[in-house]
Amino acid sequence: MTTSAHTTISNIKTNLQVFLIxxxxxxxxxxxxxxxxxxxxxxxxxxxxxxxxxxLIVYLKDDISQNQRQGLEQLISANSDVExxxxxxxxxxxxxxKNTFSSNKSDFIDDLTFNPLPSSYNLKFKPxxxxxxxxxxxxxxxxxxxxxxxxxxxxxxxGAFEKFMLFIRIFLLxxxxxxxxxxxxxxxxxxxxSFYSRQEEIELMLLIGATPNFIRxxxxxxxxxxxxxxxxxxxxxxxxxxxxxxxxFQGSLESIARGMEFQFISQPFIFGLLASSVLIGxxxxxxSIRQFLSPAHKK
Amino acid sequence: MIQLFNVRKSYGGVAPALLxxxxxxxxxxxxxxxxxxxxxxxxxxxxxxxTEKYDRGQVLVHGMNIGKIPDRKLYTLRREIGFVFQxxxxxxxxxxxxxxxxxxxVIGADKKRIRFKTWEALKNVGLTHKKDSYPPELSGxxxxxxxxxxxxxxxxxxxxxxxxxxxxDPEISLEILKLFEHAKKRGVTVVFAxxxxxxxxxxxHRVVVIKRGKLVxx
Numbered sequence: 001m002t003t004s005a006h007t008t009i010s011n012i013k014t015n016l017q018v019f020l021i022x023x024x025x026x027x028x029x030x031x032x033x034x035x036x037x038x039x040x041x042x043x044x045x046x047x048x049x050x051x052x053x054x055x056l057i058v059y060l061k062d063d064i065s066q067n068q069r070q071g072l073e074q075l076i077s078a079n080s081d082v083e084x085x086x087x088x089x090x091x092x093x094x095x096x097x098k099n100t101f102s103s104n105k106s107d108f109i110d111d112l113t114f115n116p117l118p119s120s121y122n123l124k125f126k127p128x129x130x131x132x133x134x135x136x137x138x139x140x141x142x143x144x145x146x147x148x149x150x151x152x153x154x155x156x157x158x159g160a161f162e163k164f165m166l167f168i169r170i171f172l173l174x175x176x177x178x179x180x181x182x183x184x185x186x187x188x189x190x191x192x193x194s195f196y197s198r199q200e201e202i203e204l205m206l207l208i209g210a211t212p213n214f215i216r217x218x219x220x221x222x223x224x225x226x227x228x229x230x231x232x233x234x235x236x237x238x239x240x241x242x243x244x245x246x247x248x249f250q251g252s253l254e255s256i257a258r259g260m261e262f263q264f265i266s267q268p269f270i271f272g273l274l275a276s277s278v279l280i281g282x283x284x285x286x287x288s289i290r291q292f293l294s295p296a297h298k299k
Numbered sequence: 300m301i302q303l304f305n306v307r308k309s310y311g312g313v314a315p316a317l318l319x320x321x322x323x324x325x326x327x328x329x330x331x332x333x334x335x336x337x338x339x340x341x342x343x344x345x346x347x348x349x350t351e352k353y354d355r356g357q358v359l360v361h362g363m364n365i366g367k368i369p370d371r372k373l374y375t376l377r378r379e380i381g382f383v384f385q386x387x388x389x390x391x392x393x394x395x396x397x398x399x400x401x402x403x404x405v406i407g408a409d410k411k412r413i414r415f416k417t418w419e420a421l422k423n424v425g426l427t428h429k430k431d432s433y434p435p436e437l438s439g440x441x442x443x444x445x446x447x448x449x450x451x452x453x454x455x456x457x458x459x460x461x462x463x464x465x466x467x468d469p470e471i472s473l474e475i476l477k478l479f480e481h482a483k484k485r486g487v488t489v490v491f492a493x494x495x496x497x498x499x500x501x502x503x504h505r506v507v508v509i510k511r512g513k514l515v516x517x
Contacts, residue, residue, distance in 0.1 A: 205405050206373075207377065207382060
């Protein structure tokens with residue numbers, strides 16, 4: 001193993017330019033995949049954060065009786081999917097409304113001599129995969145109740161939103177898969193090029209009595225090292241880009257989705273990316289060296 | 300040391316490259332292998348080195364039936380043989396010392412032994428003063444001497460030389476020939492392929508002549 005490591009280092013020193021070109025190619029290729037992952041992770045997180053903000057608002061009629069309100073509250077409390085229920089009296093709703101628009105006060109608000117807003121219940125649902133379906137069903141149940149004026153939970157865009165999320169996930173996975181396949185081909189070809197640049201040396205080694213493993217092991221170690229370095233540089237590049245985007249656009253993002261921030265790929269993804277870069281380096285070298293050591297090639 | 304029995308090799312053309320070749324070379328013997336261009340000298344050497352396979356017959360090298368050696372074990376044969384190529388096959392990016400040491404490295408010798416044996420091999424061919432030079436900086440004769448040092452550094456039992464003086468002028472060719480004769484004196488079996496008839500006549504070594512793939516004078 002020491003001899004192989006020594007040979008690997010010696011090979012790299014002798015063919016430093018080809019080695020660096022291979023590392024650069026792997027870096028570029030993995031940066032594309034990594035950026036893709038960052039986009040995927042952030043879009044997914046954005047959609048999830050956004051979807052968490054969906055609430056069911058039950059607007060009450062102004063003439064709702066105490067009994068009707070109690071019945072409604074009991075019905076809501078009995079639903080195990082409801083995480084919290086907040087009652088907002090019409091006075092509070094009106095005060096909130098006026099506060100929100102206080103900066104651009106219009107005569108229209110001042111001229112109003114009555115409170116046009118109804119009292120309401122804001123219902124938050126527990127997170128689950130079929131949360132939207134549950135909200136929809138519960139809304140249907142409440143729709144006919146006495147004392148309920150109307151319901152709001154973004155039913156118009158909720159279905160479209162769900163479909164969009166599913167489409168985005170499938171699209172990203174499919175494109176990511178194709179990209180990975182492309183990467184393997186690019187990296188395998190790059191490593192093959194580095195072999196061609198040393199074809200003479202490999203042939204000579206075979207002619208002067210090197211064992212196949214003596215030739216194979218250093219080249220495979222080199223391939224793995226190329227992959228690892230390419231992976232590390234790619235991650236560094238992506239981190240740099242992520243930080244840049246975060247500094248530049250974090251404010252805009254927070255205004256769209258509160259509590260949301262530009263994320264870097266998670267640790268499992270980082271290890272996955274590094275492991276696959278090493279694996280691809282190894283596979284690329286293995287395929288290339290096998291061709292060189294095959295009897296057909298030796299002839 | 301080397302025995303060939305009815306060896307036949309064809310590349311698919313009308314006439315076979317080698318036809319029923321039978322001869323042997325004793326241990327420590329020096330033979331000239333000669334014949335016109337295209338006669339089959341290189342094919343014969345390639346068969347002995349197993350870079351080519353033969354179609355029929357049997358070849359024994361140092362007691363090994365080389366036709367039965369699996370590809371993955373070919374290194375066992377090649378470590379017994381030093382091969383000198385007409386085009387030297389030196390690595391341009393390695394120095395003279397590194398080129399010779401390379402043959403030791405590939406068989407897994409330790410560093411101390413590599414240094415000692417490489418220095419000794421370079422001394423034998425008179426090139427210690429050029430150890431840090433690179434092949435492109437050397438003359439043809441010097442490059443061939445490096446190739447010979449590389450072939451001898453692992454103390455092989457057999458040396459196969461394919462037209463080692465083909466690109467060199469007569470004076471240098473004689474120097475190169477002397478290096479092979481020196482190896483013979485140390486007990487190495489030498490098969491020296493050449494079409495230089497003057498060189499052959501100047502020495503008293505046995506001559507094996509091949510013409511159109513057939514043995515003419517064993």
